[in-house]
Amino acid sequence: MAVPKKKTSYSRQRMRRSHDHIKIHPVGTCKQCSESCFPHHMCLKCGYYNGRKVIITKAERRSLKRNTKES
Known part of the structure; x- marks a missing residue:
């Protein structure tokens, strides 16, 4: 498994995450x-x-149901 040799700097880390907003x-x-x-x-x-x-x-569907029940 690959392990990083050095710690990533805050600048590089933030540049990588700049599109995650x-x-x-x-x-x-x-x-x-x-x-x-x-x-x-x-x-x-x-x-x-x-x-x-x-x-x-939905509002039109409710009014259609009411009209069919009344008639």
Whole structure:
């Protein structure tokens, strides 16, 4: 098994770990509901992506269930 001959200096250790920091994710706004969401992702609040409806949200699903029970 390989064993290091010398102790790594603090400078070299910190230079190696310079890329391990936490990155801040960019945040955009939804064009439909103006909520904050990640760019190139669908909006979790309204279910739109790039100007078209992609999924049915939980709130819409609940209202559909209520409408079917009433009628």
